[in-house]
Amino acid sequence: MGKFNIKEVEEAVGVTFNEKNLLKAALTHSSYANQHKDQEYNERLEFLGDAVLQLCITEYLFLNYKEKSEGELTKIRSLIVCENSLYEIGKKLDLGYFIRISRGEELTGGRERASITADAVEALIAAIYLDKGIEYTKDYIIGHFKEIIEKAIKNDIVLDYKTKLQEELQKSGEVSIVYELLKYEGPPHRRKFYTSVIIENKELGRGEGYSKKEAEQNAAKEALRNLEERNE
Incomplete structure (x- = not known):
């Protein structure tokens, strides 16, 4: 893609950021940062986003499915919080188009790579959390993962x-x-x-x-x- 257009990205992900650089960092791959000095990239945000996602999904399952045992909830959560479901969310948000990656990474199909898109979704979740707080982030996550959660509960999902x-x-x-x-x-x-x-x-x-x-x-x-x- 051309110049990183914050407004266009905000419209795609459905969030207006107070701190625009958080969004930019969330959608910057390390390959791009390696070629551009002083560019923050998304690996640290991805680390935080993974924990925020786990917490929000875990709490939602815990509060809404009281009849399920710990073992059942763990299995259901593993279907929801995984690379394939994150990739599906990323595709719906069109993150592959917006991620800033190096030319070399792009030429080898980086924009369509499931792992890069999934990592960007986790980084985006962290950016939303840092910018908007936990309650806003929780609503955002559940809103986007609702369909995947429902399929996982019915055991109507095989992501792998x-x-x-x-x-x-x-x-x-x-x-x-x-x-x-x-x-x-x-x-x-x-x-x-x-x-x-x-x-x-x-x-x-x-x-x-x-x-x-x-x-x-x-x-x-x-x-x-x-x-x-x-x-x-």
């Missing part, structure tokens, strides 16, 4: 299809699972990847996405669906 596929296939012993990149296409800033998942030398599913990780997750998701159909 690769792990789920591995668990299903290895119930009766070790199985060879290989993810193969078939091709990629499009410009560097919007590259699309196509992947297949090979089980014991047989293709079981294919997936596509704007990062290798997303494509592999979608291939695993299709493989799980094919397994279910086979077992019906």
Whole structure:
């Protein structure tokens, strides 16, 4: 993207900041800071944001689901507070477009990388917390995570299809699972990847996405669906 437009970013994330530099730091990747002197980047904010997110989700689950045991709540929280759900939130906010990253990182697909987007969401949460306080941040988090929370409560969410596929296939012993990149296409800033998942030398599913990780997750998701159909 071009010049970092604070107003445009504030509109996208739905928050008007008193301290604009907090927002700028939250959406600055270390690769960008390495090339520009005196630029704050988001790793320290990410550290704080992770703790704030954990606290807000934990408190919400604790207060609203009194019938759930500690073990159940821990499992539900792990589905909500994870890279995949943070990435989904980041995509909805279009953070990948706004993050300041180095040219080299951008050319290798950094804008679509799940980990970079997820980290930026945590940093954004920290920036909101420092600028607005805990109550505002809590409302912001629950508002954006409501759908993910509801799916996690119903156990209607499997955010990590690769792990789920591995668990299903290895119930009766070790199985060879290989993810193969078939091709990629499009410009560097919007590259699309196509992947297949090979089980014991047989293709079981294919997936596509704007990062290798997303494509592999979608291939695993299709493989799980094919397994279910086979077992019906």
